[in-house]
Amino acid sequence: xxxxxxxxxxxxxxxxxxxxxxxxxxxxxxxxxxxxxxxxxxxxxxxxxxxxxxxxxxxxxxxxxxxxxxxxxxxxxxxxxxxxxxxxxxxxxxxxxxxxxxxxxxxxxxxxxxxxxxxxxxxxxxxxxxxxxxxxxxxxxxxxxxxxxxxxxxxxxxxxxxxxxxxxxxxxxxxxxxxxxxxxxxxxxxxxxxxxxxxxxxxxxxxxxxxxxxxxxxxxxxxxxxxxxxxxxxxxxxxxxxxxxxxxxxxxxxxxxxxxxxxxxxxxxxxxxxxxxxxxxxxxxxxxxxxxxxxxxxxxxxxxxxxxxxxxxxxxxxxxxxxxxxxxxxxxxxxxxxxxxxxxxxxxxxxxxxxxxxxxxxxxxxxxxxxxxx
Amino acid sequence: xxxxxxxxxxxxxxxxxxxxxxxxxxxxxxxxxxxxxxxxxxxxxxxxxxxxxxxxxxxxxxxxxxxxxxxxxxxxxxxxxxxxxxxxxxxxxxxxxxxxxxxxxxxxxxxxxxxxxxxxxxxxxxxxxxxxxxxxxxxxxxxxxxxxxxxxxxxxxxxxxxxx
Numbered sequence: 221x222x223x224x225x226x227x228x229x230x231x232x233x234x235x236x237x238x239x240x241x242x243x244x245x246x247x248x249x250x251x252x253x254x255x256x257x258x259x260x261x262x263x264x265x266x267x268x269x270x271x272x273x274x275x276x277x278x279x280x281x282x283x284x285x286x287x288x289x290x291x292x293x294x295x296x297x298x299x300x301x302x303x304x305x306x307x308x309x310x311x312x313x314x315x316x317x318x319x320x321x322x323x324x325x326x327x328x329x330x331x332x333x334x335x336x337x338x339x340x341x342x343x344x345x346x347x348x349x350x351x352x353x354x355x356x357x358x359x360x361x362x363x364x365x366x367x368x369x370x371x372x373x374x375x376x377x378x379x380x381x382x383x384x385x386x387x388x389x390x391x392x393x394x395x396x397x398x399x400x401x402x403x404x405x406x407x408x409x410x411x412x413x414x415x416x417x418x419x420x421x422x423x424x425x426x427x428x429x430x431x432x433x434x435x436x437x438x439x440x441x442x443x444x445x446x447x448x449x450x451x452x453x454x455x456x457x458x459x460x461x462x463x464x465x466x467x468x469x470x471x472x473x474x475x476x477x478x479x480x481x482x483x484x485x486x487x488x489x490x491x492x493x494x495x496x497x498x499x500x501x502x503x504x505x506x507x508x509x510x511x512x513x514x515x516x517x518x519x520x521x522x523x524x525x526x527x528x529x530x531x532x533x534x535x536x537x538x539x540x541x542x543x544x545x546x547x548x549x550x551x552x553x554x555x556x557x558x559x560x561x562x563x564x565x566x567x568x569x570x571x572x573x574x575x576x577x578x579x580x581x582x583x584x585x586x587x588x589x590x591x592x593x594x
Numbered sequence: 595x596x597x598x599x600x601x602x603x604x605x606x607x608x609x610x611x612x613x614x615x616x617x618x619x620x621x622x623x624x625x626x627x628x629x630x631x632x633x634x635x636x637x638x639x640x641x642x643x644x645x646x647x648x649x650x651x652x653x654x655x656x657x658x659x660x661x662x663x664x665x666x667x668x669x670x671x672x673x674x675x676x677x678x679x680x681x682x683x684x685x686x687x688x689x690x691x692x693x694x695x696x697x698x699x700x701x702x703x704x705x706x707x708x709x710x711x712x713x714x715x716x717x718x719x720x721x722x723x724x725x726x727x728x729x730x731x732x733x734x735x736x737x738x739x740x741x742x743x744x745x746x747x748x749x750x751x752x753x754x755x756x757x758x
Contacts, residue, residue: 425628
């Protein structure tokens with residue numbers, strides 16, 4: 221009986237997932253197959269690039285943007301306009317991104333670039349007609365909003381969990397608390413304690429817990445295709461760079477004598493590797509920088525790659541759909557199936573990458589604070 | 595290529611957000627959570643240790659009880675043995691005493707019997723003497739009714755006496 225209902229539930233869930241995927245792909249289709257006779261500026265733009273460009277679509281979906289695109293109905297684009305904050309030529313420009321009309325218009329000389337390096341970013345034309353970035357662009361972009369939202373979620377979740385800890389002192393955990401407690405204890409015992417050591421781990425634990433849950437939450441929200449998810453936060457190299465920079469700064473400032481000795485004058489290495497050419501010190505010093513660099517790239521690449529694959533599968537539907545509608549529907553079954561598989565894989569990756577980033581950070585802290593042992 | 599060209603604004607906002615989250619969570623979440631976890635772990639540890647201690651105490655108490663019981667048994671046995679000994683001794687003594695007493699009684703009885711016998715014999719002798727004298731008197735009276743006979747008899751008697 222329970223077996224039967226379990227199977228039923230699974231089928232139901234799968235059906236729901238397929239429906240959601242179809243619905244979303246429908247949106248994409250509407251976006252790129254707008255051939256309404258009523259032509260406005262937006263559609264004019266679209267007519268020029270009537271052919272479905274999978275690459276552009278994918279890059280657009282995993283890049284940051286100045287407004288938060290929610291959904292399209294035919295030609296109606298529903299998106300949340302976000303504030304643009306620029307500092308250029310000695311003065312501040314603050315306006316809403318809706319002035320760009322979804323990236324088709326210029327406003328005050330600023331427009332959203334479609335060129336290689338600055339693609340998707342606000343630029344203006346200089347005297348020579350080249351696209352240049354404004355001096356300072358601190359706009360509240362889609363990713364910034366997503367970061368704020370996830371930060372808010374983190375604070376709400378963990379402060380309320382902390383409150384329930386205070387309320388139910390010395391009692392068994394309950395609700396959200398019992399869901400998060402094993403993860404918190406896992407981070408404490410198997411990441412912090414194991415990598416840094418019993419004596420010094422407590423100092424680094426708040427940072428490790430924070431980045432673990434920050435990365436995990438944003439990874440998961442990145443998989444969810446609609447608001448407030450859908451922003452590719454942890455797949456943005458700026459975000460992962462900041463996270464890695466924090467790890468780098470903490471590592472560098474925690475480095476004890478033993479740590480720096482190992483870098484400058486590594487014991488147990490033949491002298492001719494240090495004098496006259498300081499080969500080992502150079503390699504070790506490079507290691508100091510490559511470690512956080514690799515942290516940054518690993519998280520960025522893993523999350524972005526997952527998104528690209530899913531978007532690729534979805535795009536396949538429209539590539540084939542352009543050839544013939546029937547082919548599109550046929551391919552959609554396979555594509556959606558693969559997308560669902562990838563979603564599960566990404567869910568796994570979300571946990572693994574949060575774990576790996578935190579574990580490696582903890583290992584670096586452990587290396588920086590390790591006492592000399594002979 | 596735009597993918598690896600991070601926006602400066604995003605970096606600034608990300609840094610600010612991360613610092614704020616870090617600060618707020620450190621103060622209002624991780625600290626109380628870690629304290630509560632540690633407290634609970636300590637209390638569980640303490641409870642387990644207390645349970646172990648109680649178990650140990652129970653064991654000791656049981657051992658003590660057993661020892662006490664054994665001691666009580668031993669004491670009881672000792673008391674019983676002692677009592678039996680005393681009883682035997684008492685009986686022995688009583689027997690001895692009774693024997694002596696009986697001996698005494700017999701002795702006394704013997705003495706008394708002897709005395710009675712003697713007294714009886716004396717009485718018998720006396721009685722016999724009295725009877726003898728009476729008889730002799732009677733006989734004499736009879737015999738000496740006449741003078742002649744009296745004289746004859748006295749003569750015989752005298753004869754006999756002188757002979758003796």
